[in-house]
Amino acid sequence: MTSRQRAVDMLLRMRDDQPPQIPFPPDDGLLPPDDREKVVDFIAEVCEEFTLQPQTTGLAVHYFDRCMSAPADKDCPIELVGLVCILIASKFVETKVPAVSELCLISQNEYERQEVKDAEIMLLHRLEWELHAATPHSFLEQLAVAFDVNEPSRKRAEFFVDMSYYEYAILEFAPMTVAASSLLLSWKQLGLCEREEECRADLATLCDVDQNKLIRCKETLHDHFNATFNAPAHMVKGRGGALSPQESFATFEEMQGLGRTDSPAPLEPYGLDDMEHAVPPREPQSRRYFSPVEAASCR
Secondary structure (H helix, E strand, O other): OOHHHHHHHHHHHHHHOOOOOOOOOOOOOOOOHHHHHHHHHHHHHHHHHOOOOHHHHHHHHHHHHHHHHOOOOOOOOHHHHHHHHHHHHHHHHOOOOOOHHHHHHHOOOOOOHHHHHHHHHHHHHHOOOOOOOOOHHHHHHHHHHHOOOOHHHHHHHHHHHHHHOOOHHHHHOOHHHHHHHHHHHHHHHOOOHHHHHHHHHHHHHHHOOOHHHHHHHHHHHHHHHHHHHEOOHHHOOOOOOEOOHHHHOOOHHHHHOOOOOOOOOOOOOOOOOOHHHOOOOOOHHHOOOOOOOOOOOOO
16 A cells, blocks of 8 residues: 555545534634634644644644534633643653643642642533544644645645634634645645645545535635735835735744743733733734745735
8 A cells, every 4th residue: 555545545534534613603602703713823823832733733723623512511711722622632642741830830830730620620521521632733644645735835824824814704614624724725826736736626525525625715815814914015024915925924943942841931911801801812923823834925
């Protein structure tokens, strides 16, 4: 069996072993889009402070959305839900897990150790202990093998996967569809239109979705990218369109500089449990996504 065949078999098993999709649009439970984006920003920042893997960040966001959409026996502060989702995800992915005391420090000791532990048990029950969930990152890793994706295309697709967690409308699509759409969009932006056309049908078949849904997911990602990173011409030196990835996104060296060996300093409180008074999200040009992109200007 070739590596491509093994990757396809793995993709099919991962696709069929996913937890039930969160209903979209949700009937109840999920935060409004702007409030949810603040929580995703908070989760991403905490994961960066602990230098956790992008897969951990994505899994924590996935757990958070499922927790918020599931019936709750009792209320739990939003910030605490986010911290515990990070804790659970890191236990599932990382070899070194943040200590509960460090998570308490992140919250400026607003929560005691026992509160975090009690919240963890409560959220595990809310998730019905279904913790095995392949994220778009996991699917993209296998898709890159199955379709022999080159390095520039893979790295750009990784960025679009990272970006997807912030977009509320992406909750409509399954993780595998998000990964496949990110790959299609990366080919489009790199000018590999023939590659995009020839692989679209096979990707839709693998995802078990109609091609139109795959295209709609890609367009949702593209619209979010344009809304986040397009800037007026006077803000772009030497260009009349979108900011380049080097100007808009965090560089690899900057991301590496976030690593630390000592306990992370407390983050400024977000006020996640009182969204009306929450700190507004970062300006689009300053947002750090989970991974960098090193490529030519995106248009």
